[in-house]
Amino acid sequence: MPEPVQAISRPAATAAPATPVIEAADLSLTFQTADSPVYALSNINLTINQGDFVSLIGPSGCGKTTLLRVIADLEQPTGGNMTVLGEPPDVARQRRAYGYVFQAPALYAWRTVERNVMLPLEIMGMSRAERAERAQRYLAMVNLAGFERKYPWQLSGGMQQRVSIARALSFEPGLLLMDEPFGALDEITRDHLNEQLLRLWGRTGKTIVFVTHSIPEAVFLSSRIVVMSPRPGRIQAEIDCSALPPDRDLDVRETSDFIEIAHEVRQALRDGHSYDED
Amino acid sequence: MTTAAVAGAPVARAIPRTPSRLASILTVLFGLVVIWYVAALPMNAGQLTRQYARIDPDRTFTFNEKLFATWTVRRPMLPTPDMILGDFWKTSTGAPITSKRNLMFHVGVTALATTTGFLAGALLGIALAIGIVHLRTLDASLMPWLIASQTVPILAIAPMLLAVLGALSVSSLVAKAAISMYLCFFPVTVSMVKGLRSPDRLSLDLMRTYSATQAQLFVKLRWPASIPFLFASLKVAIALGLVGAMVAELSTGGQAGLGGRLLNASYNGDMLHMWTALVTSSILAIVLVAAVSRIERLVLTGMGSRPPDQNA
Numbered sequence: 001m002p003e004p005v006q007a008i009s010r011p012a013a014t015a016a017p018a019t020p021v022i023e024a025a026d027l028s029l030t031f032q033t034a035d036s037p038v039y040a041l042s043n044i045n046l047t048i049n050q051g052d053f054v055s056l057i058g059p060s061g062c063g064k065t066t067l068l069r070v071i072a073d074l075e076q077p078t079g080g081n082m083t084v085l086g087e088p089p090d091v092a093r094q095r096r097a098y099g100y101v102f103q104a105p106a107l108y109a110w111r112t113v114e115r116n117v118m119l120p121l122e123i124m125g126m127s128r129a130e131r132a133e134r135a136q137r138y139l140a141m142v143n144l145a146g147f148e149r150k151y152p153w154q155l156s157g158g159m160q161q162r163v164s165i166a167r168a169l170s171f172e173p174g175l176l177l178m179d180e181p182f183g184a185l186d187e188i189t190r191d192h193l194n195e196q197l198l199r200l201w202g203r204t205g206k207t208i209v210f211v212t213h214s215i216p217e218a219v220f221l222s223s224r225i226v227v228m229s230p231r232p233g234r235i236q237a238e239i240d241c242s243a244l245p246p247d248r249d250l251d252v253r254e255t256s257d258f259i260e261i262a263h264e265v266r267q268a269l270r271d272g273h274s275y276d277e278d
Numbered sequence: 279m280t281t282a283a284v285a286g287a288p289v290a291r292a293i294p295r296t297p298s299r300l301a302s303i304l305t306v307l308f309g310l311v312v313i314w315y316v317a318a319l320p321m322n323a324g325q326l327t328r329q330y331a332r333i334d335p336d337r338t339f340t341f342n343e344k345l346f347a348t349w350t351v352r353r354p355m356l357p358t359p360d361m362i363l364g365d366f367w368k369t370s371t372g373a374p375i376t377s378k379r380n381l382m383f384h385v386g387v388t389a390l391a392t393t394t395g396f397l398a399g400a401l402l403g404i405a406l407a408i409g410i411v412h413l414r415t416l417d418a419s420l421m422p423w424l425i426a427s428q429t430v431p432i433l434a435i436a437p438m439l440l441a442v443l444g445a446l447s448v449s450s451l452v453a454k455a456a457i458s459m460y461l462c463f464f465p466v467t468v469s470m471v472k473g474l475r476s477p478d479r480l481s482l483d484l485m486r487t488y489s490a491t492q493a494q495l496f497v498k499l500r501w502p503a504s505i506p507f508l509f510a511s512l513k514v515a516i517a518l519g520l521v522g523a524m525v526a527e528l529s530t531g532g533q534a535g536l537g538g539r540l541l542n543a544s545y546n547g548d549m550l551h552m553w554t555a556l557v558t559s560s561i562l563a564i565v566l567v568a569a570v571s572r573i574e575r576l577v578l579t580g581m582g583s584r585p586p587d588q589n590a
Contacts (some may be wrong), residue, residue: 072487108503122498123498153586172498
């Protein structure tokens with residue numbers, strides 16, 4: 001399947017008609033625990049359009065991962081409405097509409113790198129030749145050509161996470177859900193993977209929802225940042241990043257636009273009492 | 279071990295080496311053998327005095343003569359290791375392999391019953407585990423019964439089971455294998471239930487994002503994740519299987535097999551043959567467990583598990 005050819009400009013920067021991919025209306029999720037209910041999500045209203053790169057940022061307990069899991073139908077909301085590609089999340093999941101990248105690589109230790117990437121393709125019943133071709137292509141895309149026959153333990157943490165990204169891309173979902181994928185990595189590896197991810201997004205035009213608690217990472221990657229705050233988990237602010245150039249590299253972090261957006265994000269976090277001690 | 283280290287020269291391997299595993303085993307073995315020979319002196323002395331009295335009541339013996347005699351006495355109370363080895367060699371080679379007089383014939387009989395029961399027990403254990411993991415009702419209802427089944431002493435069950443199977447004219451191999459299986463399946467079930475449930479939340483969530491079916495979840499995640507658990511239990515199971523087969527042989531009146539040899543020797547008060555049967559059954563157990571370990575290593579290496587020397 002040919003990759004959609006993208007113009008150099010970033011999807012968000014173009015004035016193309018916006019197609020909503022994810023729509024949440026008055027979404028809430030309350031966990032019933034022994035002593036008191038936990039309001040993980042409260043009155044979430046959010047629209048994510050085709051080709052957006054949206055980061056969910058906030059302190060621990062603000063519900064950003066929970067929101068991502070609701071999109072993926074890994075958690076059931078207790079109120080409100082959510083659609084993914086115009087359908088309820090469980091239908092979207094059964095249609096394999098999204099690829100999910102977890103905090104940890106979640107590679108299966110008994111499978112080689114290549115066969116880990118092939119796992120979703122096997123489940124989806126793809127032919128052997130097609131599987132091999134896809135695994136090769138997407139491993140090359142994350143710069144892991146030549147590591148096909150290695151086992152996960154033979155790879156560094158950053159390489160393992162790249163395998164898990166290749167695995168999520170391999171069945172070519174239009175939507176990528178990423179839950180702090182680089183959280184456990186050192187900063188140099190993280191910078192590198194951020195750049196690679198940005199290029200990949202520019203090339204493929206996928207819709208990406210990215211959970212992080214790093215302000216520089218969110219500003220660097222996103223076309224839009226959703227700032228969340230805890231107790232109850234809610235959306236504090238939405239910050240547009242289209243002021244930054246489409247083909248960003250790491251140097252963009254020293255520009256005044258970048259610093260200004262980062263400041264805005266920090267201010268929104270402060271408004272949500274994210275820096276308070278409790 | 280000495281090295282020709284030049285004084286003052288840098289020593290490449292200054293880290294003190296812990297003694298190798300083989301060396302430690304041999305040291306302990308040597309100690310046991312010494313104790314064994316010493317213990318044989320008082321144990322066999324009584325036998326000897328009676329023997330001497332029969333030959334010539336008036337003759338006196340030197341200390342060295344007595345010492346040598348206690349280690350070579352014909353019907354010893356405690357046979358020495360060299361007597362057991364000698365008997366092992368004599369009974370293994372003194373008759374054709376198909377003869378009941380050959381020890382190796384009996385080893386074969388017991389090994390066949392053990393491995394048959396082991397394979398059947400492993401399959402049963404795996405099947406039960408799969409049922410328990412997938413069916414909520416089985417999970418709640420079956421486990422207490424399985425545990426209860428293992429609290430009944432095998433010595434009480436075996437004669438009963440053999441009598442029933444005998445009445446149904448089932449072959450003695452199948453009957454012995456059935457008792458072997460009775461002991462084998464339990465550790466496999468317990469371990470496999472744990473193994474099939476071992477995949478973490480993340481691995482399970484991943485399968486859910488792919489909308490994998492229950493069958494795919496089993497084949498691609500639960501089963502491969504359980505393999506290390508399976509082999510850990512198989513090593514226990516095969517040793518138990520040997521116990522089961524020998525108990526069955528004891529209960530069938532010593533017709534054949536190592537259990538039969540043990541029983542016959544005990545009827546005759548023949549300590550040497552009892553010891554030979556006992557040592558042979560230990561060796562058989564070691565060989566069987568080692569074979570399972572070997573297969574385990576092959577399988578786990580094939581599944582890409584980290585070689586043990588790189589774990590440290």
